Amino acid sequence: MSVEGCAATDEDLRQLVNASIDRISQNTDGENLGDTLSCQNIRVAKVHLDGLRRTKKTHFNGRSMFNDVLRARNVQDLAEGSVTLREKLKSVGVFKDVAITVDASDRQPLFPDVKCVDLVLDCKESNMLKASINMMAGSNELSGQTVLKLANVLGRGEGISFGYSRSTANIGSYSLDLTKLLSHDFNTNLKVALIKAYEPSYISNYDLRNCGIIAEVSRPHNKWCSTLRYGGMWRNFHCPSWETPFDIRMDSGHSLISSLMYTLAYSSRVGAGSTSIAPGLNMQNKVELAGNVLGGDHNFLRLETKLKKIVNLTSWAKVSLSLNAGHVMSLNDDKPPSIVDRFFLGGPGSVRGFMMGGLGPHRNNCAFGGATYWSSGLSIFTRLPFRPGKGSFGDQFWLHAFANTGNLFEKFDFSEPDFVNRLGIGSRYTIGAGIHWRFLNYASIELNYCIPMSTQPSDRAQPGVQLGVSLDVL
Template sequence: MATQRENDAADYLKKHKIIELMDNLTSMLFFYRPENPREFLIEQLEQLKISQQSGMRGPNLFNNANLNAVFGILDPANQKYITFAQYKQALTTLGIKDINECPEGVNEDRISHETFKTEAMQGLQRCSATAVVLNAQQQRAWPGSDMAASLYRASSTFSGCGEGKGPYCTFNKAQTFSSVTRHCTTSLLNQSLDPLPMRGPELGVQADDIEAPETELEPKHEVLENKDVVVQRVHIDGLGRTKEDLLTYEIAGVFQAKNLIDVMRKSHEARQKLLRLGIFRKVEVVIDTSRGENALPNGLDVTFEVTELRRMTGSYNTMVGNNEGSMVLGLKLPNVLGRAEKLTFQFSYGTKETSYGLSFFKPQPGHFERNISLNIYKVTGQFPWSSLRETDRGISAELSFPVWKTSQTLKWEGVWRELGCLARTASFAVREESGHSLKSSLSHAMVIDTRNSSILPRKGGLLKIHQELAGYTGGDASFLKEDFEIQLNKTLFWDSVLSASLWGGLLLPIGDRPTSIADRFYLGGPTSIRGFSMYSMGPQSEGMAGDYLGGEGYWAGGLHLYTPLPFRPGKGGFGDLFRTHFFLNAGNLCNLNYGEGPQAHLRKLAECIRWSYGLGIVLRLGNIARLELNYCIPMGVQSGDRICDGVQFGAGIRFL
C-alpha cells in the first residue's frame, strides 16, 4: 500500500504534468538529435514558457510538411474527406484529449479537410501549452526510420506478433512471386497502438495559420526525409485457408516503393486491396528495418498481419426499398475455395416481396473489379396497383468489369415466370396475361457515378444505361428494352444543393407477340412523380377495376433544391440529417405504335404531361436510405390517374 508521501508525490507529478513534460522533451531529443542536448533542452523549455504565457503554439514535432505527407498517406484516393471515426482516432493519436465531438459534417460522416485542420490546429495549440504534444509510445523512434516511421505508426494499425502466433508467408524481392515460403515468426515489433481506419485526414496545424512568437526556434532538420529505401521482404502473417498466389497481386506495389513515404503510401494501398477482398476481418501493417545476413543498410521489411473471417458467418438486417421494407437473413461462406470466392444464401421477407436465393461470387486475382457471379433464386411479389401477383424462379450469370471510368455488366438470365391475379376483382386484361411463361434474356449495363453519396448527394453526377434483349436465346418473351438515368448535383450558396435528374425508356416488341405486363414500365409515386399514387398513372384496364397495365415508353424529369432547415436547429448534430426540399417533377407514360416512327413517339410522349410541385423535409438514414415527407400539388392529371394531393410520405434508395 502506498504511503502518504508517495501519494503526494504522484499527485504532484500529475498536477504539474511532469511525466508528460519528460516524455515530450525525450521525444524531441530522439527526433532532432542535437549536437548539444543540454542547450537544446533549455531552448525547448524557454519556448514552452513563452507559449504558456502568450497562449501561442508551443514546441511541436509536427510541421506543415509532416501533416501534408500524412494526409497523402491516409488518403491515397485523394477524396478530401474522412469519416468521424478517423477524425476522432487521429486526434487521439496526436495526443489531443478534449476533442470536439460534433464537428461540421459529423452527421454525414464526412469531415472535410478544412474542418479537420481547424480542429487539429486548435487541439494541438491547447496541448502544446501543457507540453502534452504526443505520448511516449507514439514518439519512440525506430532504428533508421526517423520521424516518417513514427508518423506511419500513428496512421496505421499495429500490434506485436508474439511467438507462436501462427504461420505467415514471405514474399522476397530477390525471388519470383511464385516462390512463397511459410514459417513461424517471433516478435517483429514490441510496440502496440490503437488502430486508425483506412482513409485518414491531414493531421495537425498549418504553420502559416498561427502567428508564432519571434523567439520560436526554426526546425533544425527536415522532418520527413525522402530517404531512398529498398523493400526486401513482405510478410503475410496469419494465413489459414487463403492461397498465397492470390495475395501476390495485391501486395506487388509495395516492392516498387523508392523512399520511406512511398513505402507507407503503397502499404496503405495494399492494405485497402486486402480488405476489399472480403476475406479478412482485420489487416494490420508493420514496417521494420531488415535483419539477417542479406539485410541492406536501407532495407525494410513490411509485414501484413491478417485475421481471416470465419468459415461461416450469418447476418440479419432490415432493408428499405422503393416505399417498402423487408427483413433479410443471410448465411455466407467467405473465401470458400481460398481465392476470395464467396457463397451466399439469403432470405428476404417484405411487405410486398418475398425471396430467397443462392449466389456464388468469384473475382479475378489482381483485378477485384473483374468478377463473375452465378445466382439461383425465387422471388414472389405483389403489385396491388395492377391486381397482380408474380412468382419468378430463375438462374443468372453476370460478368462485371471496368472500362475506363465506367463499370460494365454483362448478364444472362433465364426465368420461369408465373403470373396470377391478386384479387377476385382483377380486370380481364390482367387475367388474360395470367399463366406461365419463360424469359431468356441478355442484358448490358453501364454506370458512371461520380457522386459523393448515392442517397443525398451534394456534388457529382450519375449516368446509367441499361439494355435487355429477350427471345434470341429461347423463351416465350421477345423484346428489346432500353432505359437510362441521368443525375447532376451542384452545391450552391448557403449550403444548398441543386439537383436535376432525367429518366427514360422504351420497350420494343419483337415479332407478333405483344409485350408482357411484367416487362413494361411503371411511373408515379413518392419516389418518382410525386403527388401521384404509387405506379398509378398511364394505361389502365377498362371497367370498374381500373388496373394499371404499364407502358412501353416513358420519361420523367425532376428539379430539386435542398437547403438546410430554417434557422439551422441542431446544427453540427442531429439537425444536419434533415434538409428542406423544394421540387418540380414532370413525366409521361404511354403505349406506342411502333409503325409510326420516332417522331410520332416523341409527340405522344409530349402529350398530356403530368407534373407536380411542392416542398417538404428529407431525412437521410446514413448511407442506407432516405425518407421524404412532402406537401405535393399534382398538375396535369389525366383521366384514370390516382393522385395524392397534399401530404405524401416516401421511403427508398432511388428517387427521381
C-alpha cells in the same frame, strides 16, 4: 511527423515509413506530403503475409495489387502504395483488418545509396460464419432481410450466403448466392445466385412467382462499374381476382425468360447512396436483351438510362437535378412485352403527386404500364430552421421544394419524324414541398404536400399529403 534530411539508419527509415503510412491513412484532404518525407531511396525486397490460417498464400501469388509497393522508389511512394494495398486487401472479403509495417531486409541493395526493406502485412481474418438482419426500403414499402454467410470457404475468397426477405407488401424471396473474386487484381466479382421469389403487384392486380438462376460478373474501374448479367427464370403469372382486366390476363400462365443485361454505371458521389444528397454525379445505363438467340418465351430489347446531379449552393442548401428515360420494344411482332417487363411511373420515389404506378394507362383501375417513359425532377434542399440536433440526428433532416414532370406511353414509334415533339404531348407536372429524411444515408423517407398541375383522364392522381419510402428518388 516532420523529418528533415535523409534517414541515416535502418531504424530511422523503418520509423519514417511506418509513421508515413499512418499519416497518409488519416489524411483526407489530399495534402502534398513530399515536403515532410525523407529523400531516402528505398526498394521493397520482399512482402510477407502473416496471420493467415484458413487462407492459402498461393491465392495471392502473382497479383498485380502488389505492384505499387514493389515499384516504390522512395518513402512517399511506399507509404501511399501501402495504404492502397491495405484497402485492397480488406475489400477482398477475407480480412477484416490489415496492419502494415516496414522492417529491414537481409538483402543487399545493388546501389550503395539505396536501402532495401521488407513489407510485413499482419492480416486478421474475418470470421467464417456471419449473420445479419437488415431493413431495406423499396417502392413505398419496407422489407426485412436475414442473411447467413460463409466466408472464405475454400481459402481462396469464396463466399456462400443464404438470404430470406419479406416486405410489408407481402413480397418474399429466398436466395442462395455463390461469390468469387477473379482476375489478377481481385477487381472482378463473379456472383451466381439461385432465386425463388413471390412478387405480387397490387397496382396491376396480379401475382408473379419466379424461380431460376442469375449469373453476374462486375468490374469497377475508378468511378465506373460495368456489370454483365445473365438471368434464366421460370415465371408463373397468375391473376387472383376476376376484376383484373383481360389485357393483363393475357400474360397468365407459365413461361420461361432468358435475358442478358449489361449495365454501365458512374458515380462521383463517394460513399453516397442513391437517396443521399451528397454532391456529385450519378449515371446508370442499362441494355437488356431477352429471348431471340437466348431462347425463352419472352422476346424484347429494353434500354434505360438514369442521371442525377447534385450541387452545393451554400453550406446549408443544395440543388438536385434528375433525368430518367427508358424504352422497351418487342422482337416478336405477334406478342408485345409482358406487363412485368414494362415501365411504370408515379409515386413518392418517382413523379410525386400520383399513386404508385398512377401515371399512364389503366384498365379497370389497374396500372397497365408503358413501353416508353421519361421523367425529370428538380429539388432544392435546405437545412431545418434553427438547426435542431445539429451535428447528430438533426443533420439527417432537410426541407425541400420540388418540381417533377414526366410522361408514359403505352406505345411509341421513334421512326416518326416529329417524335421529339410527341414525347412532350400530355406531360404531367407536379410541384410541392416537404421534409426529406435521409435514413442512415441509405433510404429516403419523405413527407410531402403535392400539387399535380397537369393530369390526364387515365391517371390516378394523389394530391395533398404523401408519405413515401424509397431507395431511389427522382
